Amino acid sequence: xxxxxDLSVPPRDxxxxxxxxSRRERWLRRLPLLxxxxxxVVVTQIPFVVTLWYSFQSYFWNSTAPAHFTGLSNYTTVFxxxxxRDSLVRSVVMTATAVIAAMILGVALALLLDRKFxxxxxxxxxxxxPFLVMPAAAALVWAYPMLDANYGLLNYLLAPFGVNxxxxxxxxxxxxxxxxxxxxxxxxxxxxVLAGLQSQPPDTLEAAKVDGAGALATFRELTFPHLRxxxxxxxxxxxxxxxxxxxxxxxMTNGGPGxxxxxxxxxxxxxxxxxxxxxxxxxxxxxxxxxxxxVATFALRMFARVFQFEEARG
Amino acid sequence: MSxxxxxxxxxxxxGCVAALLAAAACSSGGTxxxxxxxxxxxxxxxxxxxTSQMVPLTRSVFEKQHPGVTVKFATYTEGDLRAAIEKDVSxxxxxxxxxxxGPYETPLFAKNGWLENLSTxxxxxxxxxxxxxxxxxxxxxxxxxxxLYAVPFYGESSMVYYRKDLFAKAxxxxxAHPTWAQVQTxxxxxxxxxxxxxxxxxxxxxxxxxxxxxxxxxxxxxxxxFNMQWQxxxxxxxxxxxxxxxxxxxxxxxxxxxxxDSFNQLLTLYGQGKCAMWYDATVAATSIAGSYPSIAxxxxxxxxxxxxxxxxxxxxxxxxxxxxxxxxxxxAWKFVSWATSKTYAHLVAAKYGWSAVPxxxxxxxxxxxxxxxxxxxxxGITLASINSTDPLHPTLHPAPYVGVQYVDxxxxxxxxxxxxxxxAGAIAGxxxxxxxxxxxxxxxxxxxxxxxxxx
Numbered sequence: 093x094x095x096x097x098d099l100s101v102p103p104r105d106x107x108x109x110x111x112x113x114s115r116r117e118r119w120l121r122r123l124p125l126l127x128x129x130x131x132x133v134v135v136t137q138i139p140f141v142v143t144l145w146y147s148f149q150s151y152f153w154n155s156t157a158p159a160h161f162t163g164l165s166n167y168t169t170v171f172x173x174x175x176x177r178d179s180l181v182r183s184v185v186m187t188a189t190a191v192i193a194a195m196i197l198g199v200a201l202a203l204l205l206d207r208k209f210x211x212x213x214x215x216x217x218x219x220x221x222p223f224l225v226m227p228a229a230a231a232l233v234w235a236y237p238m239l240d241a242n243y244g245l246l247n248y249l250l251a252p253f254g255v256n257x258x259x260x261x262x263x264x265x266x267x268x269x270x271x272x273x274x275x276x277x278x279x280x281x282x283x284x285v286l287a288g289l290q291s292q293p294p295d296t297l298e299a300a301k302v303d304g305a306g307a308l309a310t311f312r313e314l315t316f317p318h319l320r321x322x323x324x325x326x327x328x329x330x331x332x333x334x335x336x337x338x339x340x341x342x343x344m345t346n347g348g349p350g351x352x353x354x355x356x357x358x359x360x361x362x363x364x365x366x367x368x369x370x371x372x373x374x375x376x377x378x379x380x381x382x383x384x385x386x387v388a389t390f391a392l393r394m395f396a397r398v399f400q401f402e403e404a405r406g
Numbered sequence: 407m408s409x410x411x412x413x414x415x416x417x418x419x420x421g422c423v424a425a426l427l428a429a430a431a432c433s434s435g436g437t438x439x440x441x442x443x444x445x446x447x448x449x450x451x452x453x454x455x456x457t458s459q460m461v462p463l464t465r466s467v468f469e470k471q472h473p474g475v476t477v478k479f480a481t482y483t484e485g486d487l488r489a490a491i492e493k494d495v496s497x498x499x500x501x502x503x504x505x506x507x508g509p510y511e512t513p514l515f516a517k518n519g520w521l522e523n524l525s526t527x528x529x530x531x532x533x534x535x536x537x538x539x540x541x542x543x544x545x546x547x548x549x550x551x552x553x554l555y556a557v558p559f560y561g562e563s564s565m566v567y568y569r570k571d572l573f574a575k576a577x578x579x580x581x582a583h584p585t586w587a588q589v590q591t592x593x594x595x596x597x598x599x600x601x602x603x604x605x606x607x608x609x610x611x612x613x614x615x616x617x618x619x620x621x622x623x624x625x626x627x628x629x630x631x632f633n634m635q636w637q638x639x640x641x642x643x644x645x646x647x648x649x650x651x652x653x654x655x656x657x658x659x660x661x662x663x664x665x666x667d668s669f670n671q672l673l674t675l676y677g678q679g680k681c682a683m684w685y686d687a688t689v690a691a692t693s694i695a696g697s698y699p700s701i702a703x704x705x706x707x708x709x710x711x712x713x714x715x716x717x718x719x720x721x722x723x724x725x726x727x728x729x730x731x732x733x734x735x736x737x738a739w740k741f742v743s744w745a746t747s748k749t750y751a752h753l754v755a756a757k758y759g760w761s762a763v764p765x766x767x768x769x770x771x772x773x774x775x776x777x778x779x780x781x782x783x784x785x786g787i788t789l790a791s792i793n794s795t796d797p798l799h800p801t802l803h804p805a806p807y808v809g810v811q812y813v814d815x816x817x818x819x820x821x822x823x824x825x826x827x828x829x830a831g832a833i834a835g836x837x838x839x840x841x842x843x844x845x846x847x848x849x850x851x852x853x854x855x856x857x858x859x860x861x
Contacts, residue, residue, distance in 0.1 A: 144815035153496040154816045156518045241663025242680065256600050259663030262609075262834035347667040348611045350831020350842070365489040368496070 114130040140381070146374035153368035166375035176376055178351060179359035180383070183335060186266070186355055190273035190337075191330045194321060197274065198281025203311075206289045223279035227339040232271045235261060239279065265345045265352045272340045277333075281326045288322030289315070328391055333382075356380055431712050448504040449477045449494070451487050451724055452670075454693050455560055455764050457505075460745060463753055475737045482549050484614045484668075486549050488819065495520040495729045503738040507556055507727050508614075509547035509797065509813045515727070516550035522728045525553040528739045543795055544723050556727035557746045561766030562689040563719035563791035564622060566708040572596055572682045573706070586623065586651065586711045589683065593659035596682035604659030606681035607652070610668035611830035613812060613822025618720055619685060620829060621811040622710060624648040626718035630801040631813050631850070636858045638850030640825070645803075653832045665760050675716035678813045679699055685711070687722070688766065688791055691784035695761040707787050714802055720811040721795035723767065751777075766792055806859070817853050823851045838844055 113121075147166055151159035170176050205216055222230065238245050241259040250258070260268045292315065300310045313322065338357040341347055347354040353364070360380070363373035407669045435695055464477050479610065482490055491505045495515060507515065515521045522528075537545070537554065544561040548554055566589065569582050575597050593604030608619045621690035624630070651716065658662045661675055669686060676684045676699035684690070695702045710719035726742045728735055740808050744750060751763045751771055760780035762772065765788050771777050772789050800810040808814040812822065828842035828849075 152816075154492055154514075154819055241666075242661070242675065257662040259665070259834070262663050262665035262836075265834070265836075345666075346611065348827055348830045349834030350611075350827050350836050352831065352834075352836050362823075366485075366491075366823045368489075368492060369820070 113319055127137045130169050140342055143374045143377055146370055149178070149374075149380045152368040153370065159371075162371065166371045167379070169322050169372055170375050170379050175351065175354075176359065176379075179354045179356050182266075182353070183355040183357075186270055186273065186311060186353075187331055187335045190234050190270050190277065190334050193270070193274045194277040194330060195281050195326060197278045198326065199282075199285050199319070199323070201282040203279065204286035205286055219282060220279045223283075225276070227276065228343060230276055231272060231340040231343040234275075234340075239268055239344075249371055261345055262349050265349060269340050269344055269353050272344065273334055273337055281330065283327075284326040285319060288319045306361065324395060331391075332388075410730055444474045444734070445476045445478060446503045446734060446741050447480060447501060448506070448726075448741065449480045449482065449487060449491055449502045450506045451484055452481045453724070454673075454697065455479060455689070456724075458650065459754055459758060459762065460763070461560075463750075463757070464741075464745075467753055468741065471744075472737075472740055475740060477741055477848050483586040485612050485823075488614075492819070498731060500729065500732045502729060503732045503734050504742055505661065505727050506559070506724050508722055508724060510814060510818070512548045512556045512725065512727065512810065513808075513814060514816055516553075516555040520730055521555040522730050522735065523553040523555060524557060524728065524739075524742075527735075528743070529554065529557075532739075532743060536748065536770075539748070539770050541767060541769060541789075541792055543721060543769055543792055543797070547721060547723065547797055553837040554636065556725035557742060558723040558725045558767040559746055560689055560764035561721075561723040561792055562687040563693075563721055563766075563788065563795055564619070564686060564710045565688050565719065565787060565791055567676060567681075567684040567686070567690065567694065568592075568706045568708065569679075569682050569701075570706045571703050571704045572602070580706055580708050583709045584711045586626070586713050589685075589711045590651075590655055590659075593655065593683060595708055597659040601751060602679070603661040603675075603681050605655060605683040605685065606661045606667070606672045606675055607656050607664065608668050608672065609656055609660070609664035610666055610671075611823065611826040612668065613818065613826050614722075615668040615826065616829055616833070617822055617826045618722070620649065620652050622718045622720050623652050623713075625801050625810065626711075626713045626715045627637060627651070630715045630803060630804040630805045632806060632858065633804050634804055636806055636855035638847055640847040640850055646840065646843060649829065649832070649843060653829070653839050656833050657835065665830045673697075685783045688784070688788040689764075691781075691788065692762060692765055695781070695784075696758065705783070707784050708793060717791075717794040719791040719795055721797050722811070726812075815858055817858060821850055821853070 121363065142390050148163065149159045150157075150162040150165070201219060205212065205219065209215075225233075236243075239260040241247065241261075244260070244338055245254065247257055247261065258264075282311075296314055297310065300314055336357055337355060338361065341353050341355055341358045342361070345353045347358045356376075360373050360376055363369050363376060367373075410677070450460070461479055464479075469475065469477060477556065480490070487506065488511070491502065491511070492506065494502050496518075511522070516523075529535055537557075540558060541561060544558050545554065548556045548558060566580070566584060573580055573596075574591070576597060578592055580592070584592075589605060595604075596602065597604030608616045610616055624645055627644050627648035629642060629648050630639055633639055661667060661672070661681065667675070669690070672681070672684060673690055673693055676690075677682055677694060679701060691705075691707065694705060702751055710717065712718045726746060728738045728742060732738065746767065748768060748770055751768070751774075753762045755776065760774075760776045762841070763777060763781075765771070765781070765785070772785060778785060795810055797808055797810050799805075800808075812818055825846040828837070828846045831837045832839045832842040
């Protein structure tokens with residue numbers, strides 16, 4: 093959301109603010125913002141500083157040895173630990189696959205929903221529903237009634253086609269988790285793309301029709317370029333949320349079998365809840381933060397460029 | 407537009423995302439309940455004997471008898487329970503007045519000074535509690551330096567449940583003391599893919615889940631976790647053989663989706679007639695009798711299968727302990743002593759029948775004529791299984807650790823889960839047994855023998 097606000101700020105040389113504002117005046121103007129700012133600092137930055145402090149400590153919940161300073165050893169462990177690297181890669185794979193699949197489905201559904209047909213309102217509501225279901229509830233519904241090897245609906249439906257008792261959550265664990273992520277996030281993508289479609293000026297489409305462009309050409313040359321910023325926004329927001337996926341992993345596969353579905357949030361959770369290694373988990377958390385900042389910086393810059401281009405054009 | 411004014415905000419936004427991530431990782435299930443006067447908060451494992459007996463009986467009997475005391479239950483699955491309790495007692499948050507722990511936790515917690523010594527603090531002043539009545543192996547497993555630090559709610563070993571009707575139809579006879587080779591032969595003959603699994607076994611990752619079963623197989627195949635020098639033995643021939651045997655047995659003749667199954671799932675499967683044999687905790691007999699009477703009528707019971715040793719059952723008990731320094735210790739003990747008393751058995755019997763009584767803790771139960779009659783089919787084998795376990799000498803060859811289906815060191819909490827995940831991966835078929843054990847061996851080798859021995 094910050095992205096959008098940032099970009100709506102007029103360029104600094106637009107001259108909205110008079111230059112001659114006293115220092116006191118500037119602080120007075122900021123005053124109403126301070127409570128919110130202080131709140132944000134308290135709930136986000138102080139925990140982060142505490143995490144940073146813990147990351148240099150050897151601190152185990154299951155040992156009576158008091159927490160003590162260990163220098164960089166927690167970080168050395170993080171960087172040499174194959175489990176951390178694997179979960180990092182898995183997080184990237186899960187997020188990228190889910191976001192791209194959700195976006196493709198989202199575009200397809202949005203294109204369909206953009207047409208007029210009987211009962212469109214009902215269909216729209218139905219399509220949005222998965223996004224409104226609590227992630228934990230969705231994960232449980234998928235894990236047991238849908239995908240269970242013995243009682244699952246999917247196996248029941250596939251049985252006539254010779255598919256027998258497939259243990260989806262063991263054999264296709266990663267794919268199952270990704271399917272649930274896609275199922276939950278497709279509506280969000282649909283909504284964003286639909287908003288884009290509805291803001292498309294009808295006269296350009298008409299002009300294309302008059303010029304004799306087919307449906308495919310119209311989509312490629314007009315609709316898609318128009319949708320691009322919407323798609324990119326959807327991908328950015330979807331990635332920010334999906335990279336944090338925890339509910340589905342915890343409740344459907346518990347990170348397994350083996351470590352097949354252990355992503356970064358689940359790895360951190362395990363470091364705390366199974367290994368009771370507070371220092372190690374904190375260090376892994378800090379490394380995650382740094383990586384996220386790097387990725388986010390690049391992503392946001394890219395988007396800044398996209399939107400600048402849009403502004404220049406509009 | 408210059409990028410300069412943009413950057414701090416980027417960092418801010420990214421920082422928020424990151425802080426959220428970190429917060430999500432750290433704040434899993436924080437319990438905020440404080441122990442106000444008269445309230446006893448009990449952390450328990452979700453298990454039919456607790457959720458459908460202990461909880462309602464507490465409401466209808468205990469709270470009526472002790473009007474000043476309110477009992478609050480926090481119910482967890484086994485793995486979550488361990489994490490919640492460990493977090494609570496080690497950080498001295500004291501949100502639980504009573505915790506449900508087992509032979510793994512009790513001595514370790516007692517050594518760390520996290521538990522009240524129930525013997526000196528309460529039992530000595532409560533002669534009616536009759537501590538001498540507790541089954542010796544169970545009481546021993548909950549003791550530290552001669553004092554009881556937790557008292558058993560129920561106790562269990564492991565055994566085989568089998569369907570007498572299916573065995574008869576296939577012309578097979580189950581011996582009272584089967585070998586694993588026999589179990590495999592039977593499973594091969596009884597397995598009907600899609601209808602009935604030859605043998606149902608635990609596959610869910612967790613040291614109290616799939617590793618509990620597998621460890622008993624490893625022990626009877628002559629394997630062990632560590633040798634006397636505390637060097638990990640997970641790639642020794644015996645450990646590899648046992649694991650190969652177990653994993654192949656599940657993959658060939660086990661239930662589909664085994665890598666997600668543990669006690670509760672298997673109880674349902676067996677109860678619905680989807681297993682010809684089932685190797686699990688002896689306490690399952692009580693649950694089968696209570697929830698699936700028609701299957702119970704067709705069920706036969708045999709001792710834990712063996713290979714090189716004479717017996718191979720595990721020993722476990724879910725017991726109640728009182729963390730040190732919590733408020734309301736007197737009320738906590740009132741609840742603990744009530745839930746583990748002889749009278750509790752009578753309360754359960756009156757409401758749910760004698761065969762539903764929590765088994766495996768008191769000698770007197772096995773001398774009660776009504777219980778002997780109601781639980782005739784499995785009372786004897788349960789008692790004999792529990793009495794045949796030896797947590798001090800669990801393995802064929804000498805081992806430096808205590809525990810049949812666990813290694814009683816603090817590191818096992820994490821190591822056990824890591825290995826369990828690898829085994830679950832092998833059961834699901836996402837990696838080979840040798841790969842899984844190689845990874846496990848290097849996980850175990852991450853600790854020095856000194857660390858392990860000093861633990």
